[in-house]
Amino acid sequence: MDIFCWNVRGINDPVKRRGFRKWIRKYNPIFGCLVESHVQQPNSVPVVNILPNWSFDDNYDFSDLGKIWVVWKPSVQVKIIAKTLQMITCSVKLPFQTSEFVVSFIYPSNCRRERRLLWSELESTYCLPQLCSLPWIVMGDFNEIISPSEHSSADHSTSTRGMCDFRERLQQCSLSDLQYSGNTFTWSNSSVSKKLDRVVYNEEWLESFPESIAVFGKPGISDHSPCCTFLDQFKPPQKRPFQEMKPFIRAFNKENYSEIKKPVQEAFDHLTDCQQVSLSAPSSLVADAERSSHARWYGLAKAEDKFLRQRSRVQWSVDGDEGTAFFHRANRARQSQNHIHFLLGDDGRVIDSLEGVKSHAVNNFQNLLGGANASTTSTPDDIASIMQVRCSAEAITSLAAPFTVLDIEKAFLSLPKNKSPGPDGYPAELFTGNWKVVGRNLIAAVKEFLSTGELLQQWNATLLILVPKKTNANKITEFRPIACCNTVYKVASKLLANRLKDHLPTLISSSQSAFVPGRLLVDLQNAFDTLDWNFVLYTLEALEFPLVFSQQLKRKFQDGSIGFHPNTSSLQVTHLSFADDLMIFTDGTPNSVKCIADTMEDFAL
Secondary structure, three states: OOEEEEEOOOOOOHHHHHHHHHHHHHHOOOEEEEEOOOOOHHHOHHHHOOOOOOEEEEOOOOOOOOOEEEEEOOOOEEEEEEEOOOEEEEEEEOOOOOOOEEEEEEOOOOOHHHHHHHHHHHHHHHOOHHHOOOOEEEEEEOOOOOOHHHEOOOOOOOOOHHHHHHHHHHHHOOOEEOOEEEOOOOEEOOOOEEOOEEEEEOHHHHHHOOOOEEEEOOOOOOOEOOEEEEOOOOOOOOOOOOHHHHHHHHHHHHHHHOOOHHHHHHHHHHHHHHHHHHHHOOOHHHHHHHHHHHHHHHHHHHHHHHHHHHHHOOOHHHHOOOOOHHHHHHHHHHHHHHOOOOEEOOOOOEEOOHHHHHHHHHHHHHHHHOOOOOOOOOOHHHHHHHOOOOOOHHHHHHHHOOOOHHHHHHHHHOOOOOOOOOOOOOOHHHHHHOHHHHHHHHHHHHHHHHHHOOOOHHHHOEEEEEEEOOOOOOEHHHEEEEEEEOHHHHHHHHHHHHHHHOOHHHOOOOOOOOOOOOOOOOOOOOHHHOOOHHHHHHHHHHOOOOHHHHHHHHHHHHOOOOOOOOOHHHOOOOOOEEOOEEOOOOOOOHHHHHHHHHHHHHHHO
16 A cells, blocks of 8 residues: 555544554555544644654644644655645655655535635645646545435435535546545445545546556444555566567657647648638639648548547547547546456455456356356247248348358448457458458458358457446456457458348347347346357247358357357246346335335346
């Protein structure tokens, strides 16, 4: 642990002093703060003695009870920048860090009007020359929440004036919540819980400490969780592909796109000058200069667009944001929030090593997606006897028709842009942008798969990316796996799906409302990985599907390349529950509604 801040009211109580001493010895912080001590200055000696040889500073000049105590070991260099009744700001240099940073420890008043004074002080601190270009975090008991979701029993549709003031001031100071783990609610009085303690940071902090994380531990001797900040997570060096190309790429980028925003603005200014000349004195020479200027500006603007779009990973056409400070800060914050620092095992133990996290994730998905195969008791005739529909002769002819070169080319060129690549590292833009070079080979590869069912193992590989379902995710079940497939695999799937889509209306009952174009299919205990593949094959046979769809699945199932989840029989999912449609019946009593709400909440996790 590097930095801590803890609200321990009445720290002079002998029991709390002993508890705090044990906590210090266990976690060994080197710099931190105690707030709301409720200890008068003459009585502070016993508390200071808990930390022998540590240095100590406070704000007794503003409060008889010394609301904020800053403490640090001799190896830490601390310089106090400012003190007020509700905040102490200092610059800090830790022994293992080469540069300093700024920390503001705060403990606001319970009165909203007085807290507004602190928010003003926070903005003044944001403007201090000492903070210019320095990493800055603010941590402590804020005595305010940001949103109703940070209150255990609040109305989530309302927002108080105090919450609005707090949010607005954080935005004005360009402060964002640091990624955290541990307790979501940090204070409780046994009837309600709130997230009163937090760590917020500025843009420079994330640049200097991109892997920093806050941990809110067990309250123990206090009614508040201790707030602890870890700066760096040590990682083994990773081998990077195309390392030898880096100097050439860097030189090309510097020559053509260095500080991309500046040449874009210069090109735009030159274009407007040419337009002005064209308006006042039009001529063919001026028109040529305007066209040339427009082409240069447009090329640079598109390059800037692509550069920022790739960095942000947002739906650009929807959000339409430019490269503002807020935009870049949100991008870095998103990357920090998605980083997995550690996981909790099934037994509650912390798994924080790189190899441990890998092993835990692999074991989880092997159990989820693997297992011994079991066979269905149904036969194709059994399934056919209860199904009223069949593939028509027209559908069979259409589904069995070979895919043309134009079909495959259109599928490649229609792939969405700016998507994450698969295991090969190549996005769709690489293939579509160099189609004249690679197009023929790609078409041949897709044709071979569609005719034989054989696909290179490398192209059949898939990356599972874990995206947190909620903030403070620390269990493997709290991450949603997103599959990143290789481009050739995507194209083959797209061709089969698009052809099948045209004939689905004749095969699907009108009551199966999950199959509505434009609607998403959500994961229902990994519904598409909990199927008996024999049952899938028998259903295709009962529907009289052409072999092009069933033979590839059958071959892969028989050689063990695909399988199904071993726990299918225990799911007991009825026909009333499919994909993103779920029909729930209740008798209307409050107890039933509460039971359903609790069940859905557990299911969402």
